[in-house]
Amino acid sequence: MKYIDEYRDKKIVLLLAEEIKKTITKPIRLMEVCGGHTMSIQKYGIPYLLPEELELISGPGCPVCVTSRSYVDRAVAYSRLDDVIITTYGDLIRVPGSSSSLDKEKAKGADIRIVYSILDALTIAKENPKKKIVFLGIGFETTAPSSAAGIIKAQMAALSNFYLYSAHKVMPPAMETLIDEGVLIDGYIGPGHVSTITGSGIYQNIPKKFGLGVVISGFEPIDLLQSILMLVNQIENNDQKVEIEYTRAVKPEGNIKAQEMLDEVFEYGDDWWRGFGILKNSGLKIREKYAMHDAEKQIIVDVEPLKEPKGCICGEILRGVNKPKDCKLFGTVCTPSNPVGSCMVSSEGSCAAYYLYNR
């Protein structure tokens, strides 16, 4: 397929790996903060192509993984209401809440429908005027604009039975907090599709305030190795900055239209991240203007008290402090078919990626 096959050329992959080996002179730790990168890196065996001095670690790049169990608990509570239809991306369906999950509720008869797009959820809302349609909005800057577009459409079509339950988050606060808290990394492999929307400007603080480089990367093996090489060059030359490797999809200014839609519907608010706690201005909250479509404001439910699983170190893994293999539950009690924590249940969670490709 065009724009994919060319970036998997084995010879170039090996040459880039060789070039990295030749360039590196000291230990370097790079973090990726995108679930898609986590999967690609493990799938293509990138760590095995790299010199010993270079270590790759996964950060908080999986939206399902960083989302609170209390979000799932509230979605479960909504699903138990007779007049509610839950619409959700497939990623969330198996994520455990404190005592249940959406797939367990579905098995018990709740009306929970997996959709590919918020546009499908709008169609369900039109077809079911007597029901309340709650769309579970989860994801970073890549996904949030589609939720914004959906809300604007619902408002224009006067779909008063359509509600968004937003757990949308933005990346930079978590990236800055990690460095601030002293997690030892030397640079970021920047998220490709987040940056497609935001552009490269959102990372400027990272070299400016913390002296670390960010290279926005694509998802194919050549993209990842080229980005790693660019970061190694930056570090070796002490020239840390924000660069774009994924130039075919990321413009410095990003997608202006998508940014306008985000700004129209959402405002920044404090949000809770697994492994981090509350991060200032890291969440996207629905503006007052669209409050009639805000599930949290319009549909009041009792939510069970939060209970976190014992022994799961998903939070530490998301902060890059531990790796999946450091967890006692990994691959024994906790597997993709019986996940304990969200890092195993999400297909792009670090634990799932390690389980699948690097056990």
Add this chain to the structure above:
Amino acid sequence: MCLSIPARIDKIENDTAVCTVGTSSYNASLELLAHEDVSVGDYVLIHTGFAIQKLDAEEAEASLKTFKEFKSLNEDMDIEEKEQSTRLI
């Protein structure tokens, strides 16, 4: 979650693009690209039912050209190394 793959636009109907990925066909809303000049034959990234970016063919070709030059330079050096039985780099 932020996964997205390049899709070729086959047809545009109002603000929806009918796209091909491999052998599958998808509909994608073009609303988030309302500011861009998008036409049949262009490649876009689709995410959750929306086209989120038009792929820049020139940028893609430029980077591929660099990789190919890198590859051919290396192949030339391999030949030279073989001929001289020494390692150049």
